[in-house]
Amino acid sequence: MKGGDPKRLLAVIGGSTVGAVTVVDGRDAISNRADVGERGCLELIDVRLHLLPSGSRYSVAEAPAPLRHFVEIITRRTAQA
Numbered sequence: 001m002k003g004g005d006p007k008r009l010l011a012v013i014g015g016s017t018v019g020a021v022t023v024v025d026g027r028d029a030i031s032n033r034a035d036v037g038e039r040g041c042l043e044l045i046d047v048r049l050h051l052l053p054s055g056s057r058y059s060v061a062e063a064p065a066p067l068r069h070f071v072e073i074i075t076r077r078t079a080q081a
Contacts, residue, residue, distance in 0.1 A: 008061060010071055014054030023050040025070050 012021050025048040032043040050067050052058075060071050 008059065010052075010058040010060060010063065010067075012052045012054050012056045019054040021052045021054075023052065023067075023070065024048075025050065025066070027070075027073075 026044065027048075029047045030043075030045040032040075036042055048066055048070075050070070058067065058071075060068055063071065
């Protein structure tokens, strides 16, 4: 990661060898959640998974496109709240 605006930085806080943040991005997912009963099985298709190890830092501008897009959307939603 290169230098840049700290407001455009995604940092995973924690020790460098322990833990991670798991981001499940279901924006494009297809699911049977409306039809599944109390004891039914949930079906999820086309789910994106991002596993960000502890100590990682990402410049939003330089992050891989799927992660960058996800961060921009959640940042926008948080700012509007």
